[in-house]
Amino acid sequence: ERDQKIADKGVVFVKRAILAGMVAALLGTLIVASAAGAQEALTFDTGEGTLTVHTVGHGSLYFIYRDQVIHVDPYARVADYVALPKADQIWITHDHGDHLDLSAIDAVATAETLIIADGRSAERLAGRNVVVLQNGERHTAGGVTVEAVPAYNLVRERAPGQKYHPKGDYNGYVGNFGSFRVYIAGDTECFPEMRDLGAIDLAFIPINLPFTMTPEEAVGCIKVIAPKVVVPYHQGDSDPNVVAEGLKGSGIEVIVRPLP
Secondary structure: OHHHHHHHHHHHHHHHHHHHHHHHHHHHHHHHHHHHOOOOOEEEEOOOOEEEEEEEEOOEEEEEEOOEEEEEOOOOOOOOHHHOOOOOEEEEOOOOOOOOOHHHHHHHOOOOOEEEEOHHHHHOOOOOOEEEOOOOOEEEEOOEEEEEEEOOOOOOEEEOOEEOOOOOOOEEEEEEEOOEEEEEOOOOOOOHHHHHOOOOOEEEEEOOOOOOOOHHHHHHHHHHHOOOEEEEEOOOOOOHHHHHHHOOOOOOEEOOOOOO
């Protein structure tokens, strides 16, 4: 009888351990999934349908427009991409690991997913459905036209003569959702061609050092671009509130979110 009681207690202990493990796993999943979708989505009326914008974290975003889900620079360290919507399109700005993350890409990609990328990124995306865009080129898919625009450093270098992001190698993107235009700057400093972007409704501008620019420099860029709404993203240790303060009275709406 004593042995039976011990055996019964053992069974109960194992069952409790299994249950505890399941609960912990579930909570872990919920925490990660919650972190991926913790920030309220932004919505905009494009005149041809609602554009829903999710700021996932760091330089990662995704858009929902009509029947299209478009991920930008998915990065597994900021979200559980298995829990996020599958992608009709993925836009990759450049081949650095926090922008081109194969594990995150594969988590949201299907056999039909179209990937828009710069030439250097395309080399790492072999075997996938990739359209290469150089600066100045554009592509239309799913009722959305995406334009590749420059993204580069003017000053900041990883070594003498070696810019973090050389001119001509990488992309920013302007997505045309109907007549609503979204500028995703990628990793860049403020460059002269920003004057030629045209009307921008929503802009995502990086403010992290040493790879892009300071918040104060970003303020100057944003004034040149003159978007209706701007989100300082790819923040690193920089404070996006500095951008908001610098744009007071400009008529540009600044949406501040923690996107380190």
